[in-house]
Every structure is written in structure tokens, then in C-alpha cells.
Amino acid sequence: MKYTFCGNSGLQLPIISLGLWHNFGFVDDYDTSREMIKYAFSEGVTHFDLANNYGPPPGSAEINFGKIIKEELSSHRDEMIISSKAGHLMWDGPYGDGSSRKSIIASINQSLKRTGLEYFDIFYTHRYDSDTPVEETMQALVDVVRQGKALYVGISKYPPKEALKAMKYLKDRDVPCLIFQDKYSMFNRKPEEKILKLTRENGSGFIAFSPLAQGLLTDKYLNGILKESRAANPNGFLRKEQVTPELVEKVKALNVIAIERGQTMAEMALAWALREVAVTSLIVGARNVPQLQDSLNALNNLSFTEEELSLIDSILDSAKL
């Protein structure tokens, strides 16, 4: 594993982290979830990304993760960076959604209880909530750090203007925004417009979620939709309609480059996202250990020629996604 400093902080993150959005809930196979966590950690993946609502049912990924850590890795807590988030719908009523002080503080208390952890390394506001002043949300983050419930804080999916406001608020209170979490992959290049520059200029790290575009940037959809795939999973967030013939054609063209580089499609997609210097880490998802192994193999070849990069750009530019 390679580690890199997160923004201006002294915290190093593995360049590939593991996310528990899918495949770690009560509906999933517990033994497989446990094997993935153990394998990841044994390969130097020290960072695990959770949220209050991951499951299903919501909360179950935190419960399973807490159990796995307690049973298998409790003596390694100081070698791990564990994050969680609040902001999406979690419980009924006006306080279980959004980013009010009430929601953030109640949610971190619940998440600590579910995981059995004493603190989170990173706690995020999961999304921008236009009904709550940015200052209110940020002060709640400052306070969870002051209370010892989180060591660092981050923000996710904030529009650039609100992100800048949030970063300034946090910096003025000596609780800098450690990290910005956003969707980034060959198929989602929006952060290249403003956010990557903004994070660099403000000393925050950037961590990409769904770097494989939920599996689209692997070879799994090249010949139809497999039963064992997120697009075929009623609990999954990838819809069958998103697997369009145009998109599959693009992945086929990209896959030719990957093969020439001696990589799988997934390996190349991850290496490509890591070419961007502002990217601190990628949070990958996996349904089993072999998928995770495939993702970690990306580390074997992270460099691209100018020719490869412009060929990839031309394939992506012509994409009708």
C-alpha cells in the first residue's frame, strides 16, 4: 500500500480505502463482509468509510463493522482510520435527516453506540442541506471534535460556494476541514471543474467515492447484466437503465487500453483516478475478496503515457452517458 498526506494535515491515508455502503448490511453474508475487512487491513487498507444509513437496513453496516473490529481487529484500532457520516435520511421525524445541530449530534452518538467505538477518526456532514445554515452544521462538527467524538471532520457533496464557506468557518475555529468527499471517476469528472482546485487551495484532502462508477468501470457489464451485480440488485443504487449500449461500447474501448497496459478494466480505472495529484484516496466498494484484490492490483501500475491519457480522454469525451 502507498500512503499520502491528507491535504495540509499530518494524517496519511492509504491511496485505496474501503467503503461499506453496499455488501456489509444485515441482508449480506456476514462471513464475506468479515473476510473483506480482514483482507483489506492485511493489505494495508487502513481506512474504512461508513455512514449512519449504510446497510440495509440503515445502521446495520455500522453494527456489523463494529462486531468485526471487536472480534478480529480490536488490538489494531490505533492503526485504523474509521469514518462515518450524518445527513441523509436515517430516522423518522424532522431530526433524522439533514444537517441541523440536533441531527449531527444525535447521529454521531448513535453511530458510536452502533459501532462500539470510542471515537471516529473522521466525521462528515454527508451532504449540503440548504435548509440549515452552513454555520450551524459546521459548529456542530467543531463541537464533536471538542467533545472527543471525532478527531477530524470532513464534508461531502457540497457545492463549491458552500464548501468554501464551510472550510473558512472550520479553519477560523482551528478545526480545519480535513477532507472533501465527492463522486469522481472516468464517468464523473465534475470535481475537475472546481472542487479539486478548491480543496488544494484550502489545504483539504480529496477522497473519491464510486471510482469504479459502481462497477460500470469494470469488465462485468461487457456481456450483459449478471445476476450477481449491483445493477441487478433491488437494494443497489445502480439502475439497469444506466447500463446503456453506448456506455458498454465506451467501456469496451477503454478495456482495450487496459489490456494493452496489462491491467484489468477496474485496475486501470482506479489508476486513472489516482493520476490526479489532488486526489488523496479512492474509496472502493467490493462484494467479495477477489474484487478487492483486483482493485488493489491497481497499485502495480499507476503511471500513464501522454498518449494513453489522450486516448482515454477521447473515448470519454465521445461518451453519451
Ligand SMILES: NC(=O)c1ccc[n+]([C@@H]2O[C@H](COP(=O)([O-])OP(=O)(O)OC[C@H]3O[C@@H](n4cnc5c(N)ncnc54)[C@H](OP(=O)(O)O)[C@@H]3O)[C@@H](O)[C@H]2O)c1
Ligand atoms: N459521500 C457519499 O455520498 C457517498 C456516496 C456513495 C458512496 N460513498 C462511499 O464510497 C464507497 C464506494 O462506493 P461504490 O461501492 O459505489 O464504489 P465503486 O468502487 O465504484 O463500486 C463498487 C462496486 O463495483 C463492483 N466491483 C468492484 N470491483 C469489481 C471487480 N474487480 N470486478 C467487477 N465488479 C467490481 C462491485 O459491485 P457488484 O459486484 O455488486 O456489481 C462493487 O460493489 C461506498 O462504500 C461509500 O463508503 C459515499
